Amino acid sequence: MNVFILTFSLLYGIMPFDRLNPRSNIFDYIQMYIIPIFYLICYGLTNFGSFGISQNPSCDSVCRLGNALLMHLGCFLYISMHALNLWRRKKFFIVFEHTLHDIDENLRRCEVVSGCESEIKPKKKKPKYLFYGTWIVVILAFTASFCYDVRELVYYYHEYFFITLMVSNFPYSAASVMLGQFIYFVSEISQRFEKLNELFEKISTESDRKHIPLMIFDIETDVKKDLPPNQQIRHRHFAATREESDELNDDLDQFYDTETIPDEGPSSESNLPDLFKLHDKILSLSVITNAEYGPQSVPYMAVCFVITIFGIFLLTKVFFVVGGKSRLLDYVIILFIVWSLTTMVVAYLVLRLCCNANGFSKQSAMIVHEIMQKKPAFMLGNDLYYNKMKSFTLQFLHWEGYFQFNGIGLFTLDYTFIFSTVSAATSYLIVLLQFDMSSILKSEGLL
Numbered sequence: 077m078n079v080f081i082l083t084f085s086l087l088y089g090i091m092p093f094d095r096l097n098p099r100s101n102i103f104d105y106i107q108m109y110i111i112p113i114f115y116l117i118c119y120g121l122t123n124f125g126s127f128g129i130s131q132n133p134s135c136d137s138v139c140r141l142g143n144a145l146l147m148h149l150g151c152f153l154y155i156s157m158h159a160l161n162l163w164r165r166k167k168f169f170i171v172f173e174h175t176l177h178d179i180d181e182n183l184r185r186c187e188v189v190s191g192c193e194s195e196i197k198p199k200k201k202k203p204k205y206l207f208y209g210t211w212i213v214v215i216l217a218f219t220a221s222f223c224y225d226v227r228e229l230v231y232y233y234h235e236y237f238f239i240t241l242m243v244s245n246f247p248y249s250a251a252s253v254m255l256g257q258f259i260y261f262v263s264e265i266s267q268r269f270e271k272l273n274e275l276f277e278k279i280s281t282e283s284d285r286k287h288i289p290l291m292i293f294d295i296e297t298d299v300k301k302d303l304p305p306n307q308q309i310r311h312r313h314f315a316a317t318r319e320e321s322d323e324l325n326d327d328l329d330q331f332y333d334t335e336t337i338p339d340e341g342p343s344s345e346s347n348l349p350d351l352f353k354l355h356d357k358i359l360s361l362s363v364i365t366n367a368e369y370g371p372q373s374v375p376y377m378a379v380c381f382v383i384t385i386f387g388i389f390l391l392t393k394v395f396f397v398v399g400g401k402s403r404l405l406d407y408v409i410i411l412f413i414v415w416s417l418t419t420m421v422v423a424y425l426v427l428r429l430c431c432n433a434n435g436f437s438k439q440s441a442m443i444v445h446e447i448m449q450k451k452p453a454f455m456l457g458n459d460l461y462y463n464k465m466k467s468f469t470l471q472f473l474h475w476e477g478y479f480q481f482n483g484i485g486l487f488t489l490d491y492t493f494i495f496s497t498v499s500a501a502t503s504y505l506i507v508l509l510q511f512d513m514s515s516i517l518k519s520e521g522l523l
Contacts (some may be wrong), residue, residue: 088250090161095169104166112158118242119151128237132232134404138394140242142408146415149379150247156252156375168368170342175361176264182354185270187346200435214425217418224414228407249374249416252422258369259422262429262481265365267359268318268499269436272351275441279345283452345454345509348461355440359479362433366481372425374483380419381497387412430481430489 085091092104122128128147130140225245229237266316322473399406444465454461481489487496 078260081253081260085254085257085418088246090164090250090254090516091159091169093491095166095440096173098165098166099169105162108162112155115154115242115246118239120149122147122243123240127233127236129232129240129404129408132404133404135404136402138390139405141400142390142405146245146383146408149382150243151260153251153375153379154247157254157372160372161254164368168364171364174355174360175364176268178353179268179361180359182350183268183275186275186350186354213470214252214418214421217414218252218422221245221411221414221418222249224410228403232358232404242395244411248419251379252418255369255376255422258365258373259425261369262426262433265358265362266353266429266433266436268434269440272354272358273439273443275347275351276440276447279348280443280450282345283447283450286497308326329403337484345452345461347463352464355468355472359437362437362481363479366479370482370489372485373489374486375421377483377487377493377497379421380416380423382502383412384416384420387416388474408466424494427489427491427493431491433479434490437472441469445469 086093086107089107092100092108094101094104097104118127129135129143135143190191213281222245225241226237227241228242233240386407395406395409399409448462448465448469485491487493
């Protein structure tokens, strides 16, 4: 696993130590139980003790509303996602790593057989500026929110600042790290699809160089046509006696030359059955990953939506009007802005990588269909290759309607989710922005 994600997962107690050991040990899970208990204790002290922001005399009604929403949403987010995290345990990590290792071994073997590294120069990949830039934004947002939280809470609570910090900062950062695991696993799946497509492209490239224009059967109807002239002459040749004329032999040589396929190195079409099996394995790995992390994406996306809407409301209706008059109110509003930005960026990464993985899986079927349209010699000379390619394309056609990365069937994790969310957010914002806050702010003495 990525060192960054692995380190934070262990620090936040959302992954068991020695996760690849099939023999479960109570000490591997002890931190995963201690940290939630400590969080619930801090949550209780904040709600019923003197460490809550709402108990501060300078906290007005808007401040109490924002703090209560942020605190209770964080509790719902962390408890729901961590409960699903405990349900996962070690089995998923072991199965994923073993399956990924098996896929890599088969991919390397196929690359050796096809000579992909020696014959086909790899395409220059564009630098992933957007991907790494997004991760930099996430890390900077985490760092800025943590530093700002610590500074403000030390000002109010001195040495007991960590109690309120656990309630205001910990749930959202822990949930983001959990989704970071999902991002890592989907990116690994996407990379395997990409390598698989390179091998399919190798076969497609060879089909451009090695093909015969004469068909043995019609691909669309599976009805065999009459033998081409060169095949008819060949049959007459084998049936004829040794006393045939030299004219027939010259005719045979001419047709043999038109059908001869030069040997241009190792042929990769023998990899097709293995590549189809690898594609099925990667799709099965996608199903397992979605079953483990799809339920976690539901509370995360819901909380992200609510925080973003309410954060925009506080920013436009409160902060731009009375910002700077109450330090505690400004602190609550800035927390909403920071966590809405962070959760939106993490959600975008999840949607983007899930969409890329689905796109690469579809590309495999498109390449195979393109190979079939080219009618290469190995397909026309052996019905087995044609039948396997036809079965693969039909299977994927049904598979595409059966599986996509989703949140337990409630929504699809792709770019369409962003558009639907933006549409819903726009309608909510129109209602919120029409709400008049002047009377409430005047009653609190802020106007």
